Amino acid sequence: MRACLFLSSAIALVALTLPSCSAAPTTTTLSSFTYPNIEHGHSGYFTLINRVTKNDGLRVCSVLDRGETQAFRHLYPVNKRGDRVEVLNRKTHDEASHTNHHHGASNLDEENGTSGEESKDLLEMNTNLEKDWPMVERAFLDSECDRVDEPFYMGDEQGQLVFNDPNGSLQADDEVRKLIDSGPDSNRIDIVFMGDGYTLDEREKFFSDMQRLVNDMFMGDTFKSFLPLFNVHALFRPSKESGIGVNGHWKDTSFRLYRDGTELRGIYVADPSAARQACRAVGKYSCDFPSLIGNDPYYGGLGGEFVISTSSNKSGTIVLRHELGHSLINVGEEYDGGQVYSGVNAERWSIQNIKWKHWLTDPVPREEKNVIRAQDYAWYNLKKGPYKVKFNSDGQWKRWSLKISHSGVDTDDSFEVYLDGKRLSWTSPGGYDRDFSEWAGDEGFSAGAHEIEFRQGEKYDHEPEDPSRPIRQLCSVTMHEFMGEDQYRFDDNVISAYPTFDIRGRKTWRSNHEYCLMRNMASTQLCSICKEGLWHRLLSKASLLDEIRVDCQGENEGEVSTFSITANVIPLGQFRKDQSKRETGEVYKIRWFRNGVHQTELDDQVHIQVPVADAGIWEFKAEFQTPEVRKDPRGLLKASKVFALSKQLC
Known part of the structure; x- marks a missing residue:
């Protein structure tokens, strides 16, 4: 060993003669290379199909759109069953599709050639194999449709791919901001919020509104544990007019959002082609879930191809998280009086084989006992006078619950509710936006007829209507009766088989009482079944592993x-940047293998040092464990990568 030594004194400096000194050797990165995950850098392909089933059973289809997207993990490569395609049914979710004696078909039904009795499906067909795409699309249309209006088959006479709506480009006044950046778009779930009815002068209002919605959604309770899987973009495209249309007429806005009437329910897009083009312009892999946000202070929205909501401070997030839940998890309704009961959160056939048996509180499935007595989407202007809902009870039940929604009832004296002639206590939530109220009783109804009556306050009977605000309106009414707690449990922690009744009174089952926001829109929580379904859905497109990076050092x-x-794994579990978002028991289990031999000393590490003498064939394996997933039949919570280590690659 060599050393350098210098001595000094007040009289003289004496240098000892020693071997010359130089800097100690340092390790530096000489070169680098990466191994992307199997999906990263590869494309998937989608076709969007609108299918209307007529009253006589005729299935009429039209292709709305097709294009590239990121690859689907469980479709690449082709699995052992030979599956090459995934088909998602992205039905439109909106109260306007509910039909009863107080509510007929909407203008949107008429525009699409449907009636309240016909059904409409929005089918998204996905594949990862480009060469099979035209063949698969044609075969699907031939098998699932009796007629294809304006056939739009894949491929021209020369066999070239044909796109309905090519990748768009941003317009001169457009601006895109990335509000959440969790990683590469090609391996994340990307949401694009596009504003409608924001003028050029309202640019900063738009971005402020979007940041508020994003904070409510992803920094709050609803999607907090899923945040590292998401990228969120906001696209501002100025409109010539501010706000959205009403009474079936749209304004001069970028995407032409409008309400069917003046009531606070569905909002529709009259120019979906412009919305598709704008979303694609954000980036090749950036438009997984397009969302349109209307510049409007009141309740309204829609699910389906586009997740639609408004900028309402009070209800914008409520609608957005519910409709986004339909799209992200691919689930149907949980509330009563709907038409679409499908997906992971609905059991249609038998509770003995219930889909969420692995989540049940009880060892044996049981049905929680309740009955629906009244279901009415009234959409009634209380200016017209009292509104009455009548129902009968058989006197066999122990408890009841009345839930309603209303709008325009801004003061405590503006609205009155009577049950069998007795006025119920009610306090206004304040403001004119649509909101929810409920009452409950711990005794069942007597056998016979009963009546609920709704009125506006008497002092307002002669008040002229103000066109600048929503009318004073009763929107919906639901009355249930329940058995006692021994036969129907209100406990939010219980997972069982809870009856849900569709618009025709047919029964399906859901997993919980009123905990899940897919049933109770005032809730901010997803139930366990929906959370598990969301993990499965997100990780069918995003891999837990972004890439393996190798730095050659010397x-x-x-x-x-x-x-x-x-x-480089998606930062979940022990690698979360914000550990407050980590669920108890959430962890990555990581293993490294060299030439097939498990290197136990490297367990649970994402950064390792390997001497060049240990070059060879290596494999990385990761499994993400979370209490929010109890079954993973497709192995979506796992990731692996086999790669070579060699000096020649440096």
Whole structure:
């Protein structure tokens, strides 16, 4: 060993004669290379199909759109069953589709050639194999449709791919901001919020509104544990007029959002082609879930191809998280009086084989006992006078619950509710936006006829209507009766088989009482079944592993002596940047293998050092464990990568 030593004194400096000194060797990165995950950098392909089933059973289809997207993990490569395609039914979710004696078909039904009795499906067909795409699309249309209006088959006479709506480009006054950046768009779930009815002068209002909605959704309770899987973009495209249309007429806005009437329910898009083009312009892999946000202070929205909501401070997030839940998880309704009961949160056939048996509180499935007595989407202007809902009870039940929604009732004296002639206590939620109220009783009804009556306050009977605000309106009414707690449990922690009744009174089952926001829109929580379904859905498109990075290191630009290897995983579990978002029991289990041999000393590490002598065939394996997933039949919570280590690759 060499050393350098200098001595000094007040009289003289004496240098000891020693061997010359130089800097100690340092390790530096000489070169690097990466191994992307199998999906990263590969494309998937989608076709969007509108299918209307007529009253006589005739299935009429039209292709709305097709294009590239990121690859689907469980479709690449082709699995052992030979599956090449995934088909998602993205039905339109909106109260306007509910039909009863107080509510007929909407203008949107008429525009699409449907009636309240016909059904409409929005089918998204996905594949990862480009060469099979035209063949698969044609075969699907031939098998699932009796007629294809304006056939739009894949491929021209020369066999070239044909796109309905090519990748768009941003317009001169457009601006895109990335509000959440969790990683590469090609391996994340990307949401694009596009504003409608925001003028050029309202640019900053738009971005402020979008940031508020994003904070409510992803920094709050609803999607907080899923945040590292999401990227969120906001696209501002100025409209010539501010606000959205009403009474079936749209304004001069970018995407032409409008309400069917003046009531606070569905909002529709009259120019979906412009919305598709704008979303694609954000980026090749950036438009997984397009969302349109209307510049409007009141309740309204829609699910389906586009997740639609408004900028309402009070209800915008309520509608958005519910409709986004339909799209992200691919689930149907949980509330009563709907038409679409499908997906992971609905059991249609038998509770003995219930889909969420692995989540049940009880060892044996049981039905919670209740009955629906009244279901009415009234949409009634209380200016016209009292509104009455009548129902009968058989006197066999122990408890009851009345839930309603209303709008325009801004003061405590503006609205009155009577049950069998007795006025119920009610306090206004304040403001004119649509809101919810409920009452409950711990005794069942007597056998016979009963009546609920709704009125506006008498002092307002002669008040002229103000066109600048929503009318004083009763929107919906639901009355249930229940058995006692021994036969129907209100406990939010219980997972069982809870009856849900569709618009025709047919029964299906859901998993919980009123905990899940897919049933109770005032809730901010997803139930366990929906959370598990969301993990499965998100990880069918995003892999837990972004890439393996290898840095070739050596001393002073000499020979490579070490491989520094980093597995860039989506930061969940112990790798979350914000550990407050980590669920108890959430963890990555990580293993490394060299030439098939498990390297136990490297367990649970994402950054390792490997001497060049250990070059060879390596494999990285990761499994994400979370209490929010109890079954993973497709292995979506796992990721692996086989890669080579060699000096020749440096």
